Amino acid sequence: MLFGENRDPYLEHPGSLWLLHWMLAGKPGRATVWHWAFNEFHEPTFDRELMRRRLHRRCDELSESGRLGKERTISDITIRRDVECLVRTYFALPGGARRAPEDSIECPLAELGLIQKAGVGELYRFRRGPKSSLPDEVFLFALLDFWRTYYAARKSFSVDFLTFERGSPGQVFLLDEEAVAERLVRLDALTDGAVRWDESSGMRQLYGHKLESIDEWGLLRAMYDRDLRRGAA
Known part of the structure; x- marks a missing residue:
């Protein structure tokens, strides 16, 4: 609808970002880590390492129950990359931050403000409350x-x-x-x-x-x- 029908090919309408977020996080089969983070991970504040440990524990539980498939395990490096990708999806680095050229393009979903800094350092929090841009x-x-x-x-x-x-x-x-x-x-x-x-x-x-x-x-x-x-x- 957004791209094939040319409704909003440049993602200029705020509703498009919310719709894409729902498609990512609303169901476990599309982007499992996204669904887990917004539906099961309830820490008031967190850093990447805490999220990685909680996600690793959840994957171990699923593996032991057989819900990941027979004898299937998830590698630690995969979990680390998924956590990093998720945080970067929703949190934009400050404009003056020094970073590599390949990291200079921010994900549009960062505009939703769903993940924010929580004090100094690498602490974050999910921002629960009214969302004025959500149609x-x-x-x-x-x-x-x-x-x-x-x-x-x-x-x-x-x-x-x-x-x-x-x-x-x-x-x-x-x-x-x-x-x-x-x-x-x-x-x-x-x-x-x-x-x-x-x-x-x-x-x-x-x-x-x-x-x-x-x-x-x-x-x-x-x-x-x-x-x-x-x-x-």
């Missing part, structure tokens, strides 16, 4: 992807579940509970009532009524058409 259409796309993939028979979710459950939009986009709730309120209008927000009973819940009627790809295309026309004007 509601991309949040809805992620919500439906999560819903249909893992909980197709389920009719409702709590705010807490959609914030902290593994693979949920709140977890992958690092949104806090109130930021998720604010977005859920707006989905009724965006989907013509196919998903509805209800807090009348004191429990904040999202209900699905006609999920099959939602054309999430059509909503994304409409978002690009609307915003690119606005930008051209």
Whole structure:
């Protein structure tokens, strides 16, 4: 859609970066380390070495359980490279930093600000909270992807579940509970009532009524058409 249909070939729309991040981190089969980092690695602050140790331990657990394949192990150098690549994907080096020419091109996803410095040295943290550049259409796309993939028979979710459950939009986009709730309120209008927000009973819940009627790809295309026309004007 972005490149083949020429919707946003230069990644100028902020929604494109969020969409690519969801495709990377939303499911374990696409980029396993990315999914693990945003859904299982919950350290308040970390450096590359701590992330490497935690990831190595997780790989050992999967290997012992046979989920990596028969007698398969992951080398330490592979884990180190994946950790380095992940951090560099989301954290841009300071503009005045001295670096080799091949390291001077930053990943566009660093603009999302999902990984930040935490004090001096090489400490980092994941930045959880509101994300003003995340369009509601991309949040809805992620919500439906999560819903249909893992909980197709389920009719409702709590705010807490959609914030902290593994693979949920709140977890992958690092949104806090109130930021998720604010977005859920707006989905009724965006989907013509196919998903509805209800807090009348004191429990904040999202209900699905006609999920099959939602054309999430059509909503994304409409978002690009609307915003690119606005930008051209």
